[in-house]
Amino acid sequence: MLNWIKRIIICTALLGLVSVGWPGSTAAGITVEGSIHYGAKKQLAPGVVYYPFSTNNWSGQPVTGHITEIKPGEDLLEIRPATGNDALGGRETVSSLAARHGAVAAVNGGFFDGGSGNPIGGLVVDGQVHYYRDLLRTSVGWTGEGNFKFGYFMPEVEVLTNRGSIAVTGYNQLPGTDEVTLLTPLRSGGINPPSANIVVLQRTEDGTFKVVDKQPGSENYVLVFGSMQAALAASFQSGDDVQINSKFGPGLEGIEHLVTGGPLLVQDGVPVSQAVNEGFRGGVLSSNARTAMGVKADGNILLVVVEKLQSAGDNSTSTPQKANPGGSAAANTSAGLTPDELAWLMVRLGSVQAAALDGGGSSAMWADGKLVSKPSDGSERKVANALVVLYQIPTYLDERRVYFDAPPYLEKGRTYVPLRGIFELLGATVNWDPDTKTVDAVRGERSVSLTIGENEARADGKTIILDAVPRTVNGRTMVPLRFIGESLGDRVIWQSNPKAVKIYSTAEKM
Numbered sequence: 001m002l003n004w005i006k007r008i009i010i011c012t013a014l015l016g017l018v019s020v021g022w023p024g025s026t027a028a029g030i031t032v033e034g035s036i037h038y039g040a041k042k043q044l045a046p047g048v049v050y051y052p053f054s055t056n057n058w059s060g061q062p063v064t065g066h067i068t069e070i071k072p073g074e075d076l077l078e079i080r081p082a083t084g085n086d087a088l089g090g091r092e093t094v095s096s097l098a099a100r101h102g103a104v105a106a107v108n109g110g111f112f113d114g115g116s117g118n119p120i121g122g123l124v125v126d127g128q129v130h131y132y133r134d135l136l137r138t139s140v141g142w143t144g145e146g147n148f149k150f151g152y153f154m155p156e157v158e159v160l161t162n163r164g165s166i167a168v169t170g171y172n173q174l175p176g177t178d179e180v181t182l183l184t185p186l187r188s189g190g191i192n193p194p195s196a197n198i199v200v201l202q203r204t205e206d207g208t209f210k211v212v213d214k215q216p217g218s219e220n221y222v223l224v225f226g227s228m229q230a231a232l233a234a235s236f237q238s239g240d241d242v243q244i245n246s247k248f249g250p251g252l253e254g255i256e257h258l259v260t261g262g263p264l265l266v267q268d269g270v271p272v273s274q275a276v277n278e279g280f281r282g283g284v285l286s287s288n289a290r291t292a293m294g295v296k297a298d299g300n301i302l303l304v305v306v307e308k309l310q311s312a313g314d315n316s317t318s319t320p321q322k323a324n325p326g327g328s329a330a331a332n333t334s335a336g337l338t339p340d341e342l343a344w345l346m347v348r349l350g351s352v353q354a355a356a357l358d359g360g361g362s363s364a365m366w367a368d369g370k371l372v373s374k375p376s377d378g379s380e381r382k383v384a385n386a387l388v389v390l391y392q393i394p395t396y397l398d399e400r401r402v403y404f405d406a407p408p409y410l411e412k413g414r415t416y417v418p419l420r421g422i423f424e425l426l427g428a429t430v431n432w433d434p435d436t437k438t439v440d441a442v443r444g445e446r447s448v449s450l451t452i453g454e455n456e457a458r459a460d461g462k463t464i465i466l467d468a469v470p471r472t473v474n475g476r477t478m479v480p481l482r483f484i485g486e487s488l489g490d491r492v493i494w495q496s497n498p499k500a501v502k503i504y505s506t507a508e509k510m
Contacts, residue, residue: 036348042368044104045391047074050367055345057287061335065306066365066373067349068105070389072146072301076499079142079301081109081125081257082388088131088172088187089117091382098366102407103388106366107291107303110139110259111358112384118173119384121260122153126401129155129246130186132171137262137278138355140293141248141255148295150267150353153260154249157182159223161242163235166223168244175226182244183222199223199236213238259357259385263339265292266354271343280339287336289363289376293387294351302349303387305365308336308376336376358383394500395481397425406476408501414468415494415501416478426488426505439470439477441488448487452477459487 039052047070054064070079082101084092091112098106111120121137123130132155139153157168159180170181174193183193193216201209201221209221216222221244225233248255263274275285287308294302309332337345339356346354361377371380392407393415404421419439423430428443437452449458455466464487468480481501485492491504 036345044068044368044389045074045077047071047077048104048389048391050105050372052372055348057335057337057341059335062333063306063337064309064334065304066367068107068303068365068367068389070105070146070301070303072299074391076391076393078144078390078394079146079257080388080390081123081259081385082106083123083125083130083385084117084383088119089384091117091384092386093380093382094364094366094386095371095380097383097386098388099405101388101390101403102392102405103366104368104391104407105303105389106386107293107305108358108362108364108383109385109387110261111137117384119260121262122155122258123260123385124153124248124255124258127256128184128186129171130184131173133173134169135260135279137260138264138274139252139258139260139262140355140357141252141258143254144256146299146301148293148301148353149252149255150264150355151251152249153252153258155246156249157244157246159242159244161236161240166232168223175224175229177226178228179226180229180232181224183216183224185218185220187222193222193224197225197227197230197233199225199233201242209242209244211236211238211240211242259387261293261355261357264355265339265343266294266346266351269297269347269352271340271347273340273343275339285338287338287341288360290337290339290342290359291357291363291365292342292346292354293357294346294349294354296350297352300350302346302351302354303365303389304346304349305363305373306337306342306345307334307363307374308360309334309374332374357387394498396500396502398505399502406474406478408481409478410499412468415481416468416471416473417481417484419470419477419479422479422481422484426485426490426503428488439479441484443488446488448484450479457483457487459483 036053036055041049041051043049049069052066057063082097084090094106094108112118113120119131121135122132122139136152138150140148140150142148159166159168166180168182169179172183172187173181175181200212200214200216202212203209263278263280264272289308290306292304296302342356361381362383364371364375364380365373393410395402395408402425404418406418408415408417420430423441428441431440439450441448447460450470452470452472455469457464457466466483470479482492485503489506493502495502
């Protein structure tokens, strides 16, 4: 019954996808055509270009912003959600998230709760639901090949037992009195469910689950039952077989990543006025800093940040042309945009589909190693998640994706990683001698010694001739990953399709 009610609500909302106006016409008597002036373009990586822009809002006030344009499908290029401090409820600035992941560009992601820090709506990473709560706001999902889909995220999750099926209403949160939610190993450490109404599940090798009689640990899934569902929770017995089935909902099948934003801005090349239908009210509808994601007709992705700046005293990192050649646009003043104005802007930028992300003080863009947008609050806000644009060799430790602040790269068949980052990741103690440019590292009974620019190294006291020489790149010391990992006793495997490096620690069963 609940799903039918949701579908009725969605149909009603879709009827409200009212066009703000056709290109070249007027809205509320105001001509919305106008010039967009672009600053110099800079290529950040193959398939990734950054450029600033300026224009005017519908009242003729100056507006400035920034664009990162991405051509999906380029080898080693990906767009991924990243969570603050790698945890639900964690918060971190876009600058910090971008730098920590070795990103070439990044923008803030979806909305989040100011108290818990949890996402508002849904968040999916690598096909795993990190968070979900029913919310009729537009989500943006995409596949690893760069196919982007816009729609309402309504995963249908059911728990199958020998006593029937149970509907799950949310991920990684506590339930209402008559609800059942699912905590995954990704859940926030701040969630502390009542022990009387939980069922702890252990994942098996075939992907199903068994009920275990133990306190939940970081490797467990946990069903949490609201107070009115206590009898159902008590009916589970240790050793019971459980299966969890989930679907991501119409139009979002096959996605790997997703964030909930809203409102929908552009549909089939037409700007739409959808903010009120998606529950946005009050000051959220006024002019403000904005972040949006759009898809162009050629498949290119636009990440767009619009600034709202109150004074001309800010330090500018970019200087696009003025919106009015006559000089009415102050270089460091930007009025921001309303959601409807943002919809029109995304069409003018070439979007055929587009949606807003979180905005206001959360709006931020990182590109070319720095924050290029100016925060509307005067300082950068910590956000729950961001979208990071990566151009690097994916690296995994014991099947867990890991990141370095200097991105791994491939040269002549050898993968290079930042020296300190790889040693810290593998748990080695590092000593750097700046005079001889030599690094010595120790983990347990194993030791490694390398000198920058030299093809001789030592591993456990034995001299090794390297076919990949340690070097300095952009001020960072980069070293050959395979030699480091294997010298410390770990196993390093190169995966050719898709390209990736996988490290298995000595404690991991092969």
